Amino acid sequence: MNIxxxxxxxxxxxxxxxxxxxxxxxxxxxxxxxxxxxTTALGDFDLPVYEAVAEGLDRxxxxxxxxxxxxxxxxxxxxxxxxxxxxGLSVEDSQRVGIVFGTGFGPLCACxxxxxxxxxxxxxxxxxxxFAQSVHNSLASDxxxxxxxxxxxxxxxxxxxxxxxxxxxxxxxxxxxxVDYVMIGVGDEYSPILGYASAxxxxxxxxxxxxxxxxxxxxxxxxxxxxxxxxxxxTPGTYGVIEQVVAERASxxxxxxxxxxxxxxxxxxxxxxxxxxxxxxxxLSGVKVAAYASLYGAMPVALGFDMALAAVSxxxxxxxxxxxxxxxxxxxxxxEEVPLERGERIACVDCSPHHKAxxxxxxx
Amino acid sequence: xxxEKTVVTGLGAICAAGVSVKEIMSSIYSGGCRPQAPRRIxxxxxxxxxxxxxxxxxxxxxxxxxxxxxxxxxxxxxxxxEEALHHAGLDHSVxxxxxxxxxxxxxxxxxxxxxxxxxxxxANERPGLGPVHRYLQNNPAxxxxxxxxxxxxxxxxxxxxxxGSDAIGLAKxxxxxxxxxxxxxxxxxxxxxxxxxxxxxxLISASEPCRPFDKNRKGLNLGxxxxxxxxxxxxxxxxxQVMELARVAGYGSSADAFHPTAPHPEGLGLVRAIGQALEExxxxxxxxxxxxxxxxxxxxxxxxxxxxxxxxxxxxIPVVATxxxxxxxxxxxxxxxxxxxxxxxxxQRVPATARFVESDPEIGLCPTQETVTVDTRAxxxxxxxxxGNNSALVFDRGLS
Numbered sequence: 001m002n003i004x005x006x007x008x009x010x011x012x013x014x015x016x017x018x019x020x021x022x023x024x025x026x027x028x029x030x031x032x033x034x035x036x037x038x039t040t041a042l043g044d045f046d047l048p049v050y051e052a053v054a055e056g057l058d059r060x061x062x063x064x065x066x067x068x069x070x071x072x073x074x075x076x077x078x079x080x081x082x083x084x085x086x087x088g089l090s091v092e093d094s095q096r097v098g099i100v101f102g103t104g105f106g107p108l109c110a111c112x113x114x115x116x117x118x119x120x121x122x123x124x125x126x127x128x129x130x131f132a133q134s135v136h137n138s139l140a141s142d143x144x145x146x147x148x149x150x151x152x153x154x155x156x157x158x159x160x161x162x163x164x165x166x167x168x169x170x171x172x173x174x175x176x177x178x179v180d181y182v183m184i185g186v187g188d189e190y191s192p193i194l195g196y197a198s199a200x201x202x203x204x205x206x207x208x209x210x211x212x213x214x215x216x217x218x219x220x221x222x223x224x225x226x227x228x229x230x231x232x233x234x235t236p237g238t239y240g241v242i243e244q245v246v247a248e249r250a251s252x253x254x255x256x257x258x259x260x261x262x263x264x265x266x267x268x269x270x271x272x273x274x275x276x277x278x279x280x281x282x283x284l285s286g287v288k289v290a291a292y293a294s295l296y297g298a299m300p301v302a303l304g305f306d307m308a309l310a311a312v313s314x315x316x317x318x319x320x321x322x323x324x325x326x327x328x329x330x331x332x333x334x335x336e337e338v339p340l341e342r343g344e345r346i347a348c349v350d351c352s353p354h355h356k357a358x359x360x361x362x363x364x
Numbered sequence: 365x366x367x368e369k370t371v372v373t374g375l376g377a378i379c380a381a382g383v384s385v386k387e388i389m390s391s392i393y394s395g396g397c398r399p400q401a402p403r404r405i406x407x408x409x410x411x412x413x414x415x416x417x418x419x420x421x422x423x424x425x426x427x428x429x430x431x432x433x434x435x436x437x438x439x440x441x442x443x444x445x446e447e448a449l450h451h452a453g454l455d456h457s458v459x460x461x462x463x464x465x466x467x468x469x470x471x472x473x474x475x476x477x478x479x480x481x482x483x484x485x486x487a488n489e490r491p492g493l494g495p496v497h498r499y500l501q502n503n504p505a506x507x508x509x510x511x512x513x514x515x516x517x518x519x520x521x522x523x524x525x526x527x528g529s530d531a532i533g534l535a536k537x538x539x540x541x542x543x544x545x546x547x548x549x550x551x552x553x554x555x556x557x558x559x560x561x562x563x564x565x566x567l568i569s570a571s572e573p574c575r576p577f578d579k580n581r582k583g584l585n586l587g588x589x590x591x592x593x594x595x596x597x598x599x600x601x602x603x604x605q606v607m608e609l610a611r612v613a614g615y616g617s618s619a620d621a622f623h624p625t626a627p628h629p630e631g632l633g634l635v636r637a638i639g640q641a642l643e644e645x646x647x648x649x650x651x652x653x654x655x656x657x658x659x660x661x662x663x664x665x666x667x668x669x670x671x672x673x674x675x676x677x678x679x680x681i682p683v684v685a686t687x688x689x690x691x692x693x694x695x696x697x698x699x700x701x702x703x704x705x706x707x708x709x710x711x712q713r714v715p716a717t718a719r720f721v722e723s724d725p726e727i728g729l730c731p732t733q734e735t736v737t738v739d740t741r742a743x744x745x746x747x748x749x750x751x752g753n754n755s756a757l758v759f760d761r762g763l764s
Binding site for chain 1: 463474479481484485488492505509510514519523534543564618622632636640
């Protein structure tokens with residue numbers, strides 16, 4: 001597998017576009033989580049939330065076309081257009097572009113917005129518009145409509161396992177030759193129910209993310225959407241190539257030396273005490289590590305954002321310091337900027353109680 | 365890309381028409397199974413919209429030991445998966461030795477529909493997170509992979525009503541690109557109050573038993589169930605000395621890029637999907653001898669789909685809409701209909717489309733009105749979805 005990354009579109013608490021990711025990696029910008037007061041059975045908590053800043057969509061889509069498009073979908077649409085713009089691509093055959101989107105939780109606001117219409121207006125007052133938006137594939141279909149893309153279009157959803165299967169799907173389609181390009185994208189949105197569950201389950205009084213305190217809860221919800229435009233192996237890529245995708249059961253061990261064949265490891269730990277301890281089972285001896293979730297916030301699709309950050313590192317030829325600190329000396333962290341040479345590889349690693357996934361990105 | 369063919373070696377299904385493939389096929393060949401007023405869904409509406417509901421709680425129907433709370437969707441999927449695995453001669457010990465992937469389509473199974481919890485939260489009653497935990501533990505593909513001890517790719521497809529077909533198409537790709545040795549694929553969904561009210565709000569639910577392709581059709585009836593197939597390479601089936609039920613000869617999928625809930629008026633996405641599936645199969649339309657249509661019974665779907673089928677295939681090919689026996693099972697539909705299509709090919713019989721009486725002149729298509737015998741090698745199953753996704757699967761028994 002050698003899949004070039006042609007363009008990146010990102011919408012997150014860091015702002016919009018690949019430059020927002022570059023600036024955050026280089027320490028020139030940071031997200032400002034918005035504090036929400038969440039009332040739980042244990043009392044009221046301040047929960048910082050990494051709310052996405054999705055601005056500038058009207059540069060790509062007439063406002064009229066966005067009348068019934070909800071906020072989460074706007075993130076996905078904007079990320080898609082930004083990825084295409086970043087790639088400088090003009091797609092002539094709209095049937096040869098696939099869309100593979102993934103989401104950990106789906107369109108939660110529309111889901112509960114539909115509940116609201118039933119509760120407020122009765123069983124006969126349910127809103128058909130919001131019902132349509134509450135279907136998981138509404139984002140991908142809206143993007144296909146707005147991009148006029150008639151290729152394959154699929155949405156995957158399996159919490160933390162989502163991103164790696166999104167990449168695998170794109171790889172399979174490209175290998176089968178049924179598409180020339182694939183727009184992959186993953187994201188999630190914040191909803192008050194997610195805040196309530198996060199405050200009740202995880203964070204309690206955490207005010208900042210410490211993703212490398214692996215057994216510690218510091219899940220501060222993030223939201224956003226990140227798209228990577230992928231091409232066939234013959235297409236020159238700006239951001240390196242995806243060389244390998246590995247997904248194992250949580251109980252399985254990765255091949256000895258596999259992780260060590262990489263120059264850097266980006267851990268997609270995101271402050272979730274359920275998945276955090278699973279990272280401790282990965283052999284990280286002899287490799288340097290970074291975790292960036294505190295830049296963009298906690299999401300089950302964190303691996304997708306880390307893949308985008310790895311791609312940025314491939315473009316700039318730099319690995320950036322890990323904003324997350326580790327306790328003790330078990331992890332060898334990137335504490336300063338170091339070069340990433342051509343041919344060197346970054347392993348983006350995600351773990352959960354269900355799975356262990358690695359996406360290898362190589363600087364070309 | 366040339367690769368070894370993917371074959372179906374196991375079938376499993378559960379729906380209102382029965383709790384096994386044999387029971388379901390017997391029921392639909394004899395024209396049985398009608399929708400009824402919902403029993404597990406309580407609504408406050410003046411009109412009753414009938415559904416195809418599976419009887420019973422389903423607890424204890426499956427063999428796999430379960431030490432967690434399963435949703436009804438997970439139970440449906442597990443029952444169908446177990447039947448398919450038995451059919452394919454795969455027991456737990458074999459599963460653990462091979463790279464077995466699982467790809468399941470769903471809509472309800474991946475959605476946090478927790479109405480009581482949400483009402484309590486809105487009323488500031490600070491509810492417990494039981495429903496959230498249940499949701500987190502019941503992603504269909506993840507929960508089955510865990511229960512069955514599978515070690516291959518795990519994907520839950522949320523492509524609305526084409527989810528099941530797309531899951532089979534994607535799993536076919538896994539097998540052909542050596543992502544796994546064997547794949548379980550299909551779809552699963554339980555009846556739920558939320559989509560029940562959603563489809564009523566869209567004005568596409570019928571207050572009477574659905575009548576796909578009939579001139580006087582009024583809309584769809586929701587249903588629930590699961591349909592799962594076992595896929596593997598031909599060489600794997602031969603090595604295991606199991607029967608190849610059919611080849612998954614072709615898969616096509618194309619977006620309309622037209623409207624969030626309505627199909628393209630000329631069905632252009634469906635035409636492309638069928639065309640891709642036929643091209644991949646190497647078969648011509650006149651070599652297809654059985655069409656299992658999406659056939660929901662809604663005015664719009666059947667008009668668009670019926671016209672496409674009429675124009676792409678020669679007259680006289682039996683077309684059946686098995687949703688007239690199962691209801692629209694949403695994420696399960698493509699899986700169930702793939703199972704029925706393969707079994708119909710094996711039986712060389714096509715069931716009647718229940719309650720079809722009068723042809724719609726706007727469509728010009730008459731689906732089967734009685735169970736008919738066929739002599740054919742290949743069949744096609746189509747799916748259309750919210751968001752404008754269209755998918756088609758071609759199954760081929762081969763010349764022998």
